[in-house]
Amino acid sequence: MKISIASGKGGTGKTTVAVNLALSLSNVQLIDADVEEPNAQVFFKLKDIDEEEITVKVPSIDKKTCTYCGKCASFCAYNALAVVKQKVLVFPELCHACTGCALVCPVDAIDWDYRAVGKLRMGMTLENIAFVEGELNTGEAMAIPVIKALKKRIDQNKIVILDAPPGTSCPVIETIQDTDVVLLVTEPTPFGLHDLKLAVDVVKTMGIPFGVIINRDGIGDDRVDTYCERENIPILLRIPHDRHIAALYSKGVAFVTEISEMKEAFQELYKKISRMVKP
Numbered sequence: 001m002k003i004s005i006a007s008g009k010g011g012t013g014k015t016t017v018a019v020n021l022a023l024s025l026s027n028v029q030l031i032d033a034d035v036e037e038p039n040a041q042v043f044f045k046l047k048d049i050d051e052e053e054i055t056v057k058v059p060s061i062d063k064k065t066c067t068y069c070g071k072c073a074s075f076c077a078y079n080a081l082a083v084v085k086q087k088v089l090v091f092p093e094l095c096h097a098c099t100g101c102a103l104v105c106p107v108d109a110i111d112w113d114y115r116a117v118g119k120l121r122m123g124m125t126l127e128n129i130a131f132v133e134g135e136l137n138t139g140e141a142m143a144i145p146v147i148k149a150l151k152k153r154i155d156q157n158k159i160v161i162l163d164a165p166p167g168t169s170c171p172v173i174e175t176i177q178d179t180d181v182v183l184l185v186t187e188p189t190p191f192g193l194h195d196l197k198l199a200v201d202v203v204k205t206m207g208i209p210f211g212v213i214i215n216r217d218g219i220g221d222d223r224v225d226t227y228c229e230r231e232n233i234p235i236l237l238r239i240p241h242d243r244h245i246a247a248l249y250s251k252g253v254a255f256v257t258e259i260s261e262m263k264e265a266f267q268e269l270y271k272k273i274s275r276m277v278k279p
Contacts, residue, residue, distance in 0.1 A: 002160045002179040002276060006203075008195025010166035012185045013215035015238065016249065018163040019043045020256045022129050024266035028159040030125075032133035032173045034165045035118060035146045041133055054134070055114040056097040056147045057144070057171035061088040066095060066109035083216065096275035099163045118146040122153065130155060143171040144209045151175075159270075168202045176203070182210040183236065189220035193227060210274045211236040213269075234276075237269045 005018045015032075019040055032040040048261050059072070059081065064271040069085040080095035081088060092115055104111040118136040132153050134146040144167065151174075154160050164175040177183050182203050188198040195211070203210045211234040214224060218241040228235050239245070241263075245255045256263035 002154065002162065002232040002272065003179070004162040004164050004176040004179040004182050005185060005274065006164040006172055006199060007177055007180055007185045008197070008199035009167060009191070012166075012187055012192060012195075013213075014166070014185050015163055015212060016215065016239070017039050017159050017183060017213055017237075020262070021266050021269065022161050023127060023254050024263045025159055025270055027158050029130040029132065029155045029160045031153070031160065031162045033150050033162050033171075034226065034273060035134035035143050035150070035171070036138045036165065038135055040163055041121075041131070043254050044125040044127070044129070044131060046121075046125060046131060049121060049123040052120040052122070052149070053118050054118045054120060056095070056145050056261055057099060057112045058092045058097070058115050059090055060111045060113045061090065062109045062111060065105055065107050069106065071104045071106065071108065075100055076103045082145050090152050093139070093141065097145070107137045117142065118149075120146070120149055120153065128206050130158060130203075136193050142182055143175050146173055147174045153180075153218050157236055165260050168198045173202065173206070179208065181273050182208050183213055183273070184210055185215055186211045186224055187216050187220065188214055188222065188224045188239050189219075190223065192220070193224050198222065198225070200231070209273075211276065212241065213237045216241040234272075236272050237265060 005014045008016050022028045032038040068083050073081040073083045078094045078096050082099060117132060119138045120134055122132045132150060132193050135148045136143050136146050162175055165171040186192040186197050212228055213236055217238040248255045248258055256266055
């Protein structure tokens with residue numbers, strides 16, 4: 001089963017849920033797909049670490065062949081190419097590596113260079129969890145190539161947990177597509193409800209089974225409960241607003257390792273989502 005953990009906003013507890021769920025199960029692969037700010041690794045010590053550089057294509061212009069017709073620049077929706085007098089300017093940071101410029105070039109004057117946009121880091125945790133994280137290079141705008149590379153590392157023989165980026169933009173959609181179920185993490189506050197509604201709209205549109213996890217249950221109000229009841233959305237788990245949990249988190253300690261009843265709650269969560277996924 002492939003389980004993605006998402007939310008409409010950052011800071012709701014996606015990583016908390018992903019890490020504690022992974023530690024509550026066996027035969028697990030944990031993938032940190034929040035490539036702009038990966039942080040799941042702070043809860044683990046890794047062994048047998050391996051790294052892989054992620055690159056994307058960037059157009060390289062053959063000056064001897066190019067006729068400077070300007071079709072490549074006209075085609076590029078991201079303004080990564082500009083044709084001036086007897087010269088084609090390439091702006092690598094704007095290129096989305098769609099390769100369309102090469103398709104429209106009438107004289108085949110476009111070849112490819114490669115540039116690094118990020119890296120993958122892989123290893124095993126001391127708890128025997130297969131861990132993979134992606135990290136986008138500073139200043140890069142496109143997270144999708146790194147997330148695609150991460151998903152190629154999915155082990156179909158394991159329970160796969162993907163910690164998605166926050167929000168509802170393209171990196172989130174790339175992460176959760178083709179997964180079996182989405183767990184939407186929220187907080188019982190007006191802000192949490194607002195962003196939960198955005199995330200629910202995305203997941204419904206994609207047609208993926210989903211449920212809600214309420215983190216810091218006990219603060220705020222009951223409007224998230226009311227919304228979920230009205231929309232027939234299952235609330236699969238409540239993580240209490242608890243000082244002990246917060247103290248453990250601040251030390252980089254997953255609370256299921258210290259609170260046995262919470263580990264049992266995450267194991268029960270897995271049973272619930274297993275029943276949600278059609279065979």
